[in-house]
Amino acid sequence: MNKTLPPLALSLLLAACTVGPDYAGPPATPSGAAPGAAFVRAQDPSLRATPGLARWWEGLGDPTLNGLVDDALAHSPDVDLAQARIREALSQLRARQADRLPSVSASALYGHAELPDLGGGDEGSSDTTRINVYNLGLNASWEIDLFGGNRRQLEQARATVGARQADFADMQVSLTAQVAQAYVNLRDAQARLAINEQSIALQEQALGLTRQRFDAGTATALDVERLQGQLDSTRAQIQPLHADIDAYLDQLAVLTGRTPGALDERLAAGGPIPLPPAEVAIADPTSLVAHRPDIRAAERTLAASTAAIGVADAARLPRLSFMGILGLGGTSPGDVVDVDRLTALALPQLSWSFLDFGRGAAQVRQREAQRDQALAQYRKTVLGALEDAETSLSRFGHARLQVASLARADQAATRAATLNRQRLDAGTSSLIDQLDIERQQLSAAAALSQGKAALVNSYVAVQKALGLGWTDAEAASD
Numbered sequence: 001m002n003k004t005l006p007p008l009a010l011s012l013l014l015a016a017c018t019v020g021p022d023y024a025g026p027p028a029t030p031s032g033a034a035p036g037a038a039f040v041r042a043q044d045p046s047l048r049a050t051p052g053l054a055r056w057w058e059g060l061g062d063p064t065l066n067g068l069v070d071d072a073l074a075h076s077p078d079v080d081l082a083q084a085r086i087r088e089a090l091s092q093l094r095a096r097q098a099d100r101l102p103s104v105s106a107s108a109l110y111g112h113a114e115l116p117d118l119g120g121g122d123e124g125s126s127d128t129t130r131i132n133v134y135n136l137g138l139n140a141s142w143e144i145d146l147f148g149g150n151r152r153q154l155e156q157a158r159a160t161v162g163a164r165q166a167d168f169a170d171m172q173v174s175l176t177a178q179v180a181q182a183y184v185n186l187r188d189a190q191a192r193l194a195i196n197e198q199s200i201a202l203q204e205q206a207l208g209l210t211r212q213r214f215d216a217g218t219a220t221a222l223d224v225e226r227l228q229g230q231l232d233s234t235r236a237q238i239q240p241l242h243a244d245i246d247a248y249l250d251q252l253a254v255l256t257g258r259t260p261g262a263l264d265e266r267l268a269a270g271g272p273i274p275l276p277p278a279e280v281a282i283a284d285p286t287s288l289v290a291h292r293p294d295i296r297a298a299e300r301t302l303a304a305s306t307a308a309i310g311v312a313d314a315a316r317l318p319r320l321s322f323m324g325i326l327g328l329g330g331t332s333p334g335d336v337v338d339v340d341r342l343t344a345l346a347l348p349q350l351s352w353s354f355l356d357f358g359r360g361a362a363q364v365r366q367r368e369a370q371r372d373q374a375l376a377q378y379r380k381t382v383l384g385a386l387e388d389a390e391t392s393l394s395r396f397g398h399a400r401l402q403v404a405s406l407a408r409a410d411q412a413a414t415r416a417a418t419l420n421r422q423r424l425d426a427g428t429s430s431l432i433d434q435l436d437i438e439r440q441q442l443s444a445a446a447a448l449s450q451g452k453a454a455l456v457n458s459y460v461a462v463q464k465a466l467g468l469g470w471t472d473a474e475a476a477s478d
Helices: 005-016 037-042 056-060 063-075 077-099 149-215 221-236 238-255 285-291 293-314 333-337 359-426 431-465 473-477
Strands: 103-116 128-144 319-330 343-351
Touching (some): 056 063, 056 149, 056 431, 063 077, 077 149, 128 333, 149 221, 149 238, 149 293, 149 431, 221 238, 293 359, 319 333, 359 431
Antiparallel strands (some): 128 319, 319 343
16 A cells, blocks of 8 residues: 555656646537527427438428438548548547657667877877777657646647538538538529520510511500510520539539539439428437537537646656666677666656746746637637528528428419410410419419529528438547
8 A cells, every 4th residue: 555655646647747727528508599599489380399310301291402411421522621631630640649658769870980199109109099888779859748738739639620521521511511502593594594595485475476566566565665664684594504513513513522514414404393291300409519619629629728728837847767778788799688788767757947047937928819719719609500590591481481482472473374265265365464363374484493592592591490311430549
């Protein structure tokens, strides 16, 4: 017992000498409305506070979108960049762990020297003395962590690994959202392009009939110019839609790790806009702070900056290190295996830069200021996340109501076209009126397409705001 007590007491003493503030965990969530107030305000029965789907995009039921997201998660340069940063942080952690252990190095030496004769021989003599030296040695060094600087470095490295893993998860959230939004916008632009082309055909037909009536004296020049202006306005909308389609195709190609234009053939045919499920699982909105990767990254950064204060503080205090040397050698090769030639040397060293003219104190104040910045950034991130969740949930609920109204308008325009077609067949309506009603029907269809795209984009924003759509970042460290 007496033999183990001194080392135990020494360990406790050293542990108690860890300088710098201890990290007490993340600050409390700012006071105010709890996350999910918009969930309550919206009163949307489609929102269910149930465990969310990690692969939330599969809820849209579009195999093409699923494939694009999988390609992005596998091949995007952002994935490689985030994983490389995790590996870098893990390497730094292993280096800090190794710093706490002794280091041992081996050396082998052979030396040959020719020295002038210093024995006072005859003047003009050129006699010299030749010496050969052979040596094998082991050198060991170890710095005692008197004030916990190495322990604080280890805390800092571990927190940095956690921050990089959270950054990786945050990147996955952003990447999946970007792919989904670009895909939805592409399908919307393609749908509206097809609608515009149908509308142009109808307007060209109506303009031709109006010109015939003008030539016959049953229509005015104003009627002709009005239809011509509508036709030109509709044609003007075609080129921006083509440009948008090209831009979304290129964006999707780059997001999936391909060169621009690589997906043109695969996606050019168009397709329906995927719609959210009837009931959307959004997890518990009150657990937002625990789920969002950007909040976790900010919290780990705060922990790392807190530990850095202790690292700077320990650098101001005395440092105790030991160096040990073992060597075998002499003037002949056989001396390196002669244990009688063993040389052992132990060199304890105490160093302290006590007169640094305030440099060490300035370093501590700098680290404290960086900790304060990290704390402010954490609070800013939390507040931004709460705002993001509130806004996205509210917009999603209102987008559903908007789409419902646009769908009713589209159905009404379709029924009006059908009823007027019956009147046209009965001879009580003109073809010009029918073409104008069908043009209005296409306009309602275009508005519905835009409304659906806005609804899906708001659904994507909800998933992003709640921090879903990410996998375990620790897989990147394998």
